Amino acid sequence: MIILLLAAAGALGAVLRLTADHYLPGRGILVANALGSLVAGLATGLLAGAALEFWVTGVAGALTTFSTVSASTARDALSGRLAAAVGSWAAHLSTGLLAVGLGLALGIGWS
Numbered sequence: 001m002i003i004l005l006l007a008a009a010g011a012l013g014a015v016l017r018l019t020a021d022h023y024l025p026g027r028g029i030l031v032a033n034a035l036g037s038l039v040a041g042l043a044t045g046l047l048a049g050a051a052l053e054f055w056v057t058g059v060a061g062a063l064t065t066f067s068t069v070s071a072s073t074a075r076d077a078l079s080g081r082l083a084a085a086v087g088s089w090a091a092h093l094s095t096g097l098l099a100v101g102l103g104l105a106l107g108i109g110w111s
Contacts, residue, residue: 002050009058017063029068033092036064037099044100045107064096 013036020035021028036059043055069092076085 002053005050005054006058009054010062013059013062013064016059017065029065029072030091030095033064033069034095034099036060037096038103039063041100041103041105042107043103045104045109046111 016035017029017032020032024031040056040060043052043060047055069088073085073088076082076088
């Protein structure tokens with residue numbers, strides 16, 4: 001049963017990421033990564049067991065994307081746009097850490 005729930009959660013996260021990327025071109029993946037990190041932080045602060053797995057592994061795991069950011073950064077670096085590559089990595093990392101920290105603080109505060 002947990003496999004089916006994770007599949008549904010992953011589908012939800014993937015659709016949210018695609019939607020963000022479609023409607024926010026150039027910023028959608030950053031928004032998706034930040035939102036996924038916020039969800040992961042909230043869930044970690046509030047939940048346990050299967051509910052935690054659903055939200056963190058399923059929804060947040062599919063919503064966030066390390067591979068897309070890595071590929072985009074590599075393209076920038078290989079094209080000589082080193083500042084863009086470093087800036088992109090810095091933006092994704094700092095935004096994700098801030099979002100997960102905020103989510104944890106809110107989740108722990110509400111529990």
